[in-house]
Amino acid sequence: MRATQQPMLALGLRLCSAMLLSFMLLLVKLTGERGIALSETMFWRQCIPAIAIVGWLAARGGLEQLRTERPWVHARRAAIGTSGMFLTLGVVQILPLAESTVLGFTAPLFAVILSALLLREMPGKWRITAVLLGLAGVAIIAGPDRAHLPLKGLVVGIGAAFMVALVSIQLRDLGRTEQPLTVVFYFSAFSVIALAPLALWTATPHDATGWLLILGIGLSGLAAQVLMTAALRFGTVASVMVMDYSQLFWATLWGWLAFGHVPPTSTWIGAPVVVTAGLVVAWREHIAAQARARGPRKALP
Template sequence: MAYGPLMAKAMSSAHDRPMLALGLRLVATVLFSVMLLLVKLTGERNIALPETLFFRQALPALSIFGWLAARGQIGRLRTQRPWIHARRALIGGTGMFLTLGVVRLLPLAEATILGFTTPIFAVILSALFLKEKVGPWRWTAVIMGLLGVVVIAGPDTTSLPPFGVAVGIGAAFMVALVTIQVRDLGRTEEPITVVFYFSAFSAPVLALGLIGQDLGHDAVGWAMLAGIGISGLFAQIAMTASLRFGSVSSVIVVDYIQLAWATFWGWLIFNRLPPATTWLGAPIIIGASLLIAWREHLLARARERAPLAA
């Protein structure tokens, strides 16, 4: 779930439907929170992360193909951009490995908050690689966000290990790249096509991670793995569709609802509420990303008015 200056390089969608985009994004946040909860629970049951990743990708690919085949609509998977899908799968697969991995290393709330640093990395990437001029407002937001990460990490590394924080930041970085790919593909491909190729390209590679793994799970374990695949499938379709029908800046606020869900699951399932450092750092990170989104909105409006003025 990324947003920021890199997104300004993409053309706006010709199918903007803001309310539909907001609704889809809300559904995606709920489903993603359920998926991450199940990932953490499978970790508690000592189910290996590579196996979790495989089922996360294999089940959506098989489900989509089977559903389209039953309806005689396999043609909907036809694409003129296979290499773009492959590149998206490579970047997205790496991001997914980090995103699911951090959930096993950190509490749900803290792992979710670190994901909100995505726009901060979008600003840095745009300055380094796109040579975009970044003004004082966005650099201030970058500093704010990094300060928020420091506050959340806190002095006590026993409750929030540095390695887990590093994985969470890496996941946010990769998500910044993934969203650019999704927005670009969404202009020419259906959401279901984007999701299918992401899963279909990455599942065979992830299958290598099953070698040597103990696959003897009970019914609950298999149900959790199935739930990860199903919730991930519909969450990804909803997120991809939200970017097809609306700009990232129009759905940004909805993303933060995922923090409420993560906190709720952490309290209900694991009897854990975030410590004071998390409550202090979270508003700083969220405020920084909202500041970036506000500046992006103003810059986008200025670009739209420029041709009219000319």
């Protein structure tokens, strides 16, 4: 059953999701600094939510909620999501939190490019301008001195944004028929199966602090993912995506509090450029959605 659109609820859910996601990335960076392998972090990141969801539904007698008629769609979403998660979690172990977050904001620009390549939806002048503006913003952030933004981190960050764009399309599709917990469970379950061999190979002993960090990653990731999926159930991708930009505030705060890192001037200049580009895409998508609701019209630029 398709959920009724509730724009304000969707915005609030996405805002909370952005805060929790930024906190999870802080914990991931801390585990990396403690020498915990990324593959093991990813395994527990997915295993903890899967166990928590089953336990929660079993206690409430609601395991039937996990029934689905779209297992292969869930499997495809898990494959894309796990690949994206590897890049998204990996980039925060390479770059400062603020810079890795800003690179993630290029996801809407990749959505425009993917629509043109895969859906044959040719972008108009506004969307093309937004893509070029976003690329200019990334170039400003990279700057002539890449001491704070090495090429490896830049490539991983942009790759992560590309995968996020694909995941957003998948979530919107699944959100039309599936409950948020169902989507999150199958993503976690399929990912755990794929990650288990690698995690066992790289696993190392941890002290209490290490296990607390891993537990925090799993729980904050679960909450963020449920809220993100719920937001896409009650609102459109274009309307809720604007809340993602609040991550920059949290990432900058966490980076300063935990690592004493203050972004350089190039980031302060380039970040608003990238954010503006993303907002232009969201604005045009919102207008296009309104036009489609009114009936067939000429495509918007």
